[in-house]
């Protein structure tokens with residue numbers, strides 16, 4: 001995707017949206033998907049300008065979903081992104097003033113806040129009207145399909161990389177029997193389809209000093225299981241180390257952060273059925289496993305999907321994810337007990 005834009009190009013996009021008096025346009029935030037700019041104007045009003053990543057997203061359904069979700073939340077009086085203009089692939093939001101965003105949970109309180117925010121987001125969308133939102137990325141959390149893709153990648157075996165990942169592949173094989181659990185339960189109707197955010201990293205929540213929060217980055221908001229949203233929070237916000245930490249002794253899931261996530265989530269997600277509640281801790285393990293096999297597949301494919309900074313980057317990431325899964329497995333009884341005690 002094109003990464004660099006001239007000031008003239010950016011000003012003309014803003015001008016077409018009726019935004020003049022621009023004093024500054026600069027790259028902003030730490031998102032990895034779209035290209036985001038902060039726009040300052042002489043009147044003091046600020047905007048977020050984004051160039052959507054059209055390599056990943058199908059533009060028309062993406063726009064449709066973002067417009068529908070933001071309009072629905074606005075009508076409900078729920079603070080959300082406010083779309084100023086959307087002329088695909090460009091879109092402009094009002095800058096959400098007075099909020100902070102952070103890249104990692106530095107204390108359990110941050111994990112609690114993020115889980116509460118995403119739970120409320122799912123809650124706010126629980127009565128979203130027909131028609132169903134578009135599947136922006138089909139089969140996004142179809143774990144058996146992700147395994148199939150890994151098996152395909154093993155056949156590609158880019159530069160003989162398969163030989164280097166035998167212990168990771170053995171880990172995957174041990175996990176295979178449980179990988180389809182949520183997908184199967186959804187197929188049987190035991191776990192309902194809901195509207196999920198699908199990118200529940202902490203930097204997709206903006207928080208204000210008064211504790212209020214706004215969920216942003218609605219690109220992957222689409223039908224799915226609530227469980228993967230919670231699972232991905234556990235994967236990202238309970239992790240003791242970065243996703244690409246090479247020293248695996250530093251990589252584990254922090255129990256007090258898991259407790260904070262589960263507490264925040266259960267306080268906000270009033271709609272969960274018993275099957276969902278019973279699988280919250282499992283969802284942490286499964287979501288993390290799933291991301292691990294995606295990194296591993298990309299490594300075997302020759303790094304086609306995720307941006308990498310060095311040749312082993314995707315392998316390093318796959319290893320941290322599998323180490324996180326092992327850590328959650330080692331704490332399985334405690335994590336299950338935490339969820340049970342919060343449900344009492």
Ligand SMILES: Nc1ncnc2c1ncn2[C@@H]1O[C@H](COP(=O)(O)OP(=O)(O)O)[C@@H](O)[C@H]1O
Nearest residue numbers: 029031032033034048093094095096101203217
């Ligand atoms: N309306 C907004 N107001 C203030 N900051 C925003 C707004 N939208 C996005 N941001 C900031 O820009 C970052 C990247 O935006 P995001 O939509 O999450 O893009 P990406 O899909 O690349 O992650 C966010 O993490 C947040 O810090």
Ligand SMILES: [Mg+2]
Nearest residue numbers: 031203204217
């Ligand atoms: Mg983001």
